[in-house]
Amino acid sequence: MDEHSPQALQEARRAIASTLGKSEKALQKLRPGSAPHRMTEQAIAAFRIAVALVERALDPAAPAPGFTAAELQAAGAAITSARDRIEKVLPKFAPGTPQHTLAVRRIAAFDLALALLRREDREAYMAQVTVGERVPLNGAVRLCDYDPEWPALFAREAERLRRTLGHRALQIEHVGSTSVPGLCAKPIVDLLLAVADSADEAAYLPALEAAGYRLRIREPEWFEHRLFKGPGTDINLHVFSLGAAEIGRMLAFRDRLRTDDADRALYAEAKRQLARRSWRHVQDYADAKTAVVEDILARSAADRA
Secondary structure, three states: OOOOOOHHHHHHHHHHHHHHHHHHHHHHHHHOOOHHHHHHHHHHHHHHHHHHHHHHHHOOOOOOOOOHHHHHHHHHHHHHHHHHHHHHHHHOOOOOOOHHHHHHHHHHHHHHHHHHHHEEEEEEEHHHHHHOOOOOOOOOOOOOOOOOOOHHHHHHHHHHHHHHHHHHOEEEEHHHHHHHHOOOEEOOEEEEEEOOOOOOOHHHHHHHHOOOOOOEEEOOOOOOEEEEEEEOOOEEEEEEOOOOHHHHHHHHHHHHHHHHHHHHHHHHHHHHHHHHEEEOOHHHHHHHHHHHHHHHHHOOOOOOO
């Protein structure tokens, strides 16, 4: 997610590059094959990956570095270890001293690097589950004021699904921001379709494809989620197995926003602030809303308890 300012990214790059340089010098003094030598080699590899990710964040249009999942995980572990070591010695330095300032800057740089590593891991996952080409956004997200026509677009698509799948369409719901009157949204209608078993693609995918729907996301490890794009209206069709926990979560969030003015306003403001930023992928923008979504769901659950 591109929530980091250019200044923060530049400061992180300087701090990590400085740490990298010192680690490379220290490596020359260590005995090859020794535990300190191996640990320092791992740290150097991690810092190089971190610098590459920071540089890419400064230039979102740059090609992906192409690190493997194993490399990203190893880098995350090494940077976390380095950060923890600095945090342990931080209390020994008096605030305002050069040592304290340097330690604080390194901790901030490592925190930023860890956030970028998590994003890169997420991107690797999305590339794995995406069917077809994944086109980057590299810009701001376009939000529209609520359009009273959105429910009609949902109804038209729901009827198309019923005609296409018949009794196999066990539940169809209008979800997402276009399902909440008064809420700003991307002009893309989200639909939730429940089938008997979303992992059993043979039971529904051929019929959907014959009707013009295109499979774009296949997530076996996340509730066997499938996402389709529609033949006419710009939609996201989310397919789950009937009774999947995510169905209840999506409907609880929708219903909370429909009935609670304060949470609807809070969510709208969060969306507007985030939408103004530049994002590599729309999914990055969606992921950035996680905190506010979880807060709203927690209040909804507490009110129902």
